[in-house]
Amino acid sequence: MKKTIEELTRANVRALVPYSCARDEYKGKAATVFLDANENPYNAPYDRYPDPLQTELKAAIAQTKQGVGPENIFLGNGSDEAIDLLFRAFCEPRQDNVVAIEPTYGMYRVAAEINDVEYRSVLLDEGFRLNASRLLAAADGRTKLVFLCSPNNPNGNSLDRGEIMQVIDRFPGLVVLDEAYIDFSAQESFTKVLAGCPNLVVLQTFSKAWASAGVRLGMAFASAEVIGTFNKIKYPYNVNRLTQEYALELLRRRQDDVKGWVEILLRERGRVMDLFAKLPVVREIYPTDANFFLAKMTDAAAIYRYLVEAGIIVRNRSGVALCADCLRVTVGTPEEDDILLEALRNYTER
Numbered sequence: 001m002k003k004t005i006e007e008l009t010r011a012n013v014r015a016l017v018p019y020s021c022a023r024d025e026y027k028g029k030a031a032t033v034f035l036d037a038n039e040n041p042y043n044a045p046y047d048r049y050p051d052p053l054q055t056e057l058k059a060a061i062a063q064t065k066q067g068v069g070p071e072n073i074f075l076g077n078g079s080d081e082a083i084d085l086l087f088r089a090f091c092e093p094r095q096d097n098v099v100a101i102e103p104t105y106g107m108y109r110v111a112a113e114i115n116d117v118e119y120r121s122v123l124l125d126e127g128f129r130l131n132a133s134r135l136l137a138a139a140d141g142r143t144k145l146v147f148l149c150s151p152n153n154p155n156g157n158s159l160d161r162g163e164i165m166q167v168i169d170r171f172p173g174l175v176v177l178d179e180a181y182i183d184f185s186a187q188e189s190f191t192k193v194l195a196g197c198p199n200l201v202v203l204q205t206f207s208k209a210w211a212s213a214g215v216r217l218g219m220a221f222a223s224a225e226v227i228g229t230f231n232k233i234k235y236p237y238n239v240n241r242l243t244q245e246y247a248l249e250l251l252r253r254r255q256d257d258v259k260g261w262v263e264i265l266l267r268e269r270g271r272v273m274d275l276f277a278k279l280p281v282v283r284e285i286y287p288t289d290a291n292f293f294l295a296k297m298t299d300a301a302a303i304y305r306y307l308v309e310a311g312i313i314v315r316n317r318s319g320v321a322l323c324a325d326c327l328r329v330t331v332g333t334p335e336e337d338d339i340l341l342e343a344l345r346n347y348t349e350r
């Protein structure tokens, strides 16, 4: 039996009367004189507080996502804000718990620890595959959230669609599916099934395929009820005006650029992975649907240090479960990637 969003929500959040900003109160009437928010009237348009619900931007995003209306969208300061809000809205500290795949993106655990919520991780198999039954065996009556990530970080593979669907069907709480890398993948986004899955929360971001990590804009897609709960507890002006304008511009005028970048990166990924496979320091390369790949090395720690000395930074994942001796490499420009490849060709074990 599914739990209702109301049942899943913390009692204090359910009871909360949200901060009412000055602009909430006159709604619907056409106004031209704004003397309500103690703004300085000079320096338009940045003198004014931004739209707290990002109405225009959400409308533009909804147009690009099948099955998603503006009421199904939350925007925040990176996906990280949505991850934190999930804990704050639904997890009672020291009582509730969450279940996540392992290895995966590190922020779920950090957000759990910040919010003092027990984090239960379940190992993927040695091919980084998800088994829904094994994952759900770690859940109990106090498990509020399950975290999945597909394509997954740090290895880049997509989780099996059928297994994801089973988790969504069988878990009584909220299933959070992080699709930060979906635009690099041939897999369909789960936003398309959102209408039929009231317990699904899909995360996406402008940080990866949209090449805008610097502006900090993350998206959560979910039922209007979940989004309403986020809106109740978020900072009123969590997405600033510069970011809203910038993202609108991207959506209106630069979608072809984004598609082009993705194509270039996917082609480059193939080139770099082929050349990587030929390096004596590389033992295995794992399949990926993202703009990075995981490679098992002869000695990841020593090679990582050698690369840092050469001014080349990759991610050392050798301390992570199932990733012994692995480096995670982001696909860059051909010039950047050639510098890395050349350095690895010149590496001699010492």
Ligand SMILES: *Cc1c(COP(=O)(O)O)cnc(C)c1O
Pocket (backbone or CB within 6 Å): 077, 078, 079, 080, 081, 105, 149, 153, 178, 180, 204, 205, 206, 207, 208, 213, 217, 218
């Ligand atoms: C990079 C990444 C994000 C993006 O986080 P932002 O806060 O939106 O920059 C989210 N999830 C995963 C798995 C990532 O790798």
